[in-house]
Amino acid sequence: MAHPLDGLLVLDLSHVLSGPFATMIMADLGADVVKIERPGWGDLARGNGPFFGQGEARRSAYFMSINRGKCSVALDLMHPRGKALFLRMAEKADVVLENFRPGTMAKLGLDYEALRRHNPRLVYAAISGFGQTGPYANKPAFDVIVQGMGGIMSVTGEPGGGPVRPGTSLGDITASLYTVIGVLAALRERDGSGQGQMLDIGMMDCQVAILESAMSRFLATGEAPVPLGTRHPIATPFQAFKTSDGYVVVAIMGGERNQWELFCSAIGQLELMDDPRFQDGFSRSQHYDVLEPIFNEAFLKKTTQEWLDEFTALGIPCGPVNTIDKVAVDPQMHHRGMIAEVRHPALGPVKTVGTPLKLSRTPASLDRAAPDLGEHTEEVLKALLGLTDQELALLRAEKVI
16 A cells, blocks of 8 residues: 655654654655664663563663654764765665754764765755754753743643643654654655755744744733643633542633533533623633632532533533543544554564554555664665675674674
8 A cells, every 4th residue: 555655765863752753753654764873772762661571572662652664774874884875875865864963963974065965855854952053052952951941841830830841742742743844845845846955943943833822922912921730821611620530621712602601501600601701711711710719619519421421412622631541542542543553573563652644545554663773784785775795794894784
């Protein structure tokens, strides 16, 4: 079956999360992703726990979750012959992706300016904490640092509390998603121009880009947003409420007048319907201090399921606050293929998160587990560069591969 990115060759020099997550998406969509790793060391994420299996079969669950569908070539880019081999591979590639600190690839003689002389059609994607330019360009950065500096942590958490890191690596993952968008845009442009280009992704840039309401509200009012817990800043009720046995999420947008009335009826507060302070979502948010104790008292009177049944019958958007173990067995997620399985040669079937990309004619696929370090070195170098067994043996003896 055809896949959207069939025939696309991606050389992946990235490590840990932001780059590997981006190239995994490309692999899911059919690209041939060759992960270039340092011999004997590999991606640092290979050592991250927890682990599947024991002994010889022990593999990092973290690494496997973001490197499926790729080939691994163990190649020393600091060795002159390793660098030469990479340049030959880059001549045939469509995309090179790396997430080193700015300047690292230039020191190796393998930055975009060097590679485009060998392949003018190459799309070169570089992910870094702060981008390739600017006063912070050379600062080291990890997910939590750019989340802090980019403002996300300042608006996450409970009112009056300290900064809170969201429960997923938004700094890395957001950069991954923007990288895939940028790469596909550059490839589309190349179809017409015949020329590649460089994509410069700064993780902090991406954090600011997704601030949407928080940043726009500040630019409009000059007032810095603060944490609101699960609340929405301009719509009420739009949050998680504590019930007698858990939590339920309810979301009513400002323009849905009939839903506000139905909600008031459900919680036994008919007098709120016609109060001029609560006529739309924004005005309700402005008077949240009045509504909060009323809501809290009402929701504690029933279980989560009782509220879900009642709100669902009324057509009010709602849902439970699921723990991860409940998400993993959710029937909707299984129907959508979001809990999937890949086969690993040492571990057998391994469960993994599926892809949310559902294309009707050229679907994505999860047909191969994450590779072992250097698993495909000989296979790729033979197929891509035509190296012989004798040449490979010499490269291995010199520790180039």
